[in-house]
Structures are given as C-alpha cells and as structure tokens.
Amino acid sequence: SIVSTGGPLWLIAVRFFYHEIFFFKRRLWRKYELWEWFFSRLFIAIIIYLACQYGFLDYIMNYWFVPALVVGIALGLFFDYLPHRPFKERDRWKNARVYPSPIINLLIMGQNYHLIHHLWPTIPWYKYQPAYRAVKPLLDEKGCDQSLGLLARKSFWNFVYDIFLGIRFHRKSSNRQTESS
Template structure:
C-alpha cells in the first residue's frame, strides 16, 4: 500500500509542485523595473562626492595624515565606479537626465569619459570573451594582474578605432577630456600637483586594479565561454556583495543588465534554480584543478595570453632564447596558458 502511494502521488500535489518549479525558473521581471528616485546608487554618487570634498578640504585646511586622505579618495572613486557602471546601463536613476548627470559626474571624478565607458562597455556585453571584439578581453588577458589598471587606456583607443560614438558623444568626450587636461594644467600652474598625484591619480590607479579584478578578470575567467549562461560567473558572499557592490553576482548582471547592483543578490536567489538547470558557474573556481591554480598564478606574474597554440604572437620570442630546452619550455608555457574561446552559441 505504501509503495503504491509513493509511486502514485496525488495529482493535485504534483501539479502544485510543477507550478512552483516553473515559477522558480522564471526570469525575475520584478527586478527589471527602473529603480526608485532615491536608491542606493544615488547614495553612492553623493557619498563619493562627499568623500572627495572632505579629502580636498583636509588637504587644504586640515591636518589628517596623507594615508587617511588616500584612503578617503580611494573609497570615493570606488563608489563612483559602481555609479558609472549602472548609469551606462540606465539603471542608476529612472529619470534619463539625472541618470546621464550621474554618469558624467562619476566619470569626471574617476578621470574617465562617460561616452567612452558606455560604448566600450556595451561592446563588451555584446561580445563577451571574443578576442577580436571584446575590449575587456584585452584588459584581462594582455598582461599581469598588477598592471591591469593601465590597460583600461585601451578603451579609449577602442572607442575611436571602432568609431563608437553617437550624436553628441564626441563633443561630450571633448568636454570631459578638456576638463581633465585643464585640471592638470591648473595643478602645474598653481602648484597643487602633489594633491593630484597623491589623492587622485594614485587612488584612481588602485581603483583601476579593483575594477579590473572584480569587473573583468574574476567574473569572466577562464575567458573561454561565450554562451550567455556561462560567459560570466557567480560566487555568492554577503561580505563580498557589499565590498565590491554586487560584482560577485556578475553573471546576473550579464543576463539582465538593467538590474541595479543592489538587486543582484536577490535576483540571483530568485533565479538560482534556472542557473542550476543551465549549469552556470556559481563558484570562484581558482584552485578546482591544477590548471586553474597554475593559470591564476601565471596571470599574477605574467598574464599575457595567446589565442592560438600554433600561431601565437608570443611564439617568435622563442628565437631569442639560446637554450633549446628553454625554448621548448617557453612554447609549452604558451600552449598551456592559451585562451581558446568557444564559438558563440545562438
């Protein structure tokens, strides 16, 4: 009798269970709505400028130690990094004009150009892990992690090489770059370049490392998957969620870019059954295999990746190595660290 009950469940319960599973596997449309006018991203924007103003005030009139000022400037720019990212996806504010204002404002503080960031970042979303068309692929795979920040200058080159600007964006780029140059010239003329170096350029480079690490490198390694369910990853953590403002749920962002950063975590929890069903990566994946560990250590030290095992641009360097044994080791290293992206699935 018990066997019969177990093998023939109640049809009503089975239907309810099926309906529940179906609901769990639904894209969280409630998270796709525009954010409220007063939302955490607005707080980050205002907080970043508040910390920047405090840093300037203390440099001019206060007596706080330099280390504290550098830390304040770093946190200010770190906060604005999330603002510019959400603004380029129109997820910072429901009002388009305010969203644009926040995007340009955060870009100025970061020393970026909002049109460049927006167009290049959207190219990244369209061509994730494509060596020829994903600008962030170069940032992640063309040198050691400790030099990832300077590689963001490639974005400017990519923007002009691909002629990505629209309507008034070239003028906006000129205004923002003109303001940047004017500040530097004023610093040279009025002798406040020490402040610029210590409390702007230095913290900006540090933020560049964090942005490169948590927005580009960690979410997309090992840089081979191009399918939308596998081209980024999730590594759940409540602490990391706040430290890096949701970028540990980066796959959620790639699947639904209009979701603001502060809703990545609940959106992930709502769609976890869907990600499980798709086999989406939901772990950091550093040392799951010897290959993972080796490649991570390689990226810290050298990090230059080829995209073919036979015609690598790094292969001719073997001719400069006098020892045949070490030439073979060099070529073996290129083979072992090569990034060979998969064809994009439709």
C-alpha cells in the same frame, strides 16, 4: 575581455584605456559626446600642465592619480577579471560566474553575481542576489560556474600567471557553437 587578458593584472587599470580606443574605432559617440570627451581630456591636460608650472604635481600624483589607480585596479579586478575568468567560454551560460556571499555582495555591489547581469541585464545590481536564489536550479542545470574558483590548484596557478604575465589568446568560436545554447 581584452582588458582582463591583455597583460598582467597589476596593469589592469592602465589597460582600461583600451575603452578610449574602442570608443573611436567604433564611432560610439552621439551628438555632443565627442566634444565632452575632448574637453574633459583637455581639462586634465591643463591641470597637469598647471601642476608642473606651479609646483603642485606631487599633490596631483598623491591625491588624484594614486587613488584613481587604486580604484582602477579594484574595478578591473572585481568588475571585469574575477566575474569573467577563466575567459574560455563564449556561451552565455558560462562566460561569467557567480560566487555567492552576502558580505562580498555588499562590498562589491553585487558583482559577485555577475552572471545574472549577463543573462538578464535589466535586473538592477541590488536585486542580483535574490534573482540568483530564484534561478539557482536553472544555473545548476546549465552547468554555470558558481564559485570564485581560485583555490583549485590549476585555477590558483592560472591566477598567479595572470598577476605577473596574463596574456591569453582567444580562439574564434563558430556561430553554431554560440547559437546552440
């Protein structure tokens, strides 16, 4: 994912703006979505302009942008970076991971079972944990990652690298490699 591997983790919230570029490059809008996009961005621009004019920019920064930044970092970390690391495989059985934990499951709404989402996207997030339990033998057989993996020495230092620099280059995989699974 470009969002997770295009720079340091501390900038992951800012890198989510790549989706804006992707939206236009792929012409992903339908019917009135382009107008919705335009008016929502215009609304934000007007609020910022008014905040500058009438002296409440500090309020906007403290109670709007800072919380959005915190949420953006949390979403980027728990919904994109951690479930997909180490970003080496395109194989459907190995391009995401599971790190089972009932507590983490509640805190991050099942994203610790993200591989289940990749393999069976129609399963709702609140059923990821029981689905994981049902298919665990199959995941074992396929060699799927089933731990967070941050405590292993190499993984830990890769994580530290990602926090501060985080630029990773991806090799193009052949169609044969991705179809063989």
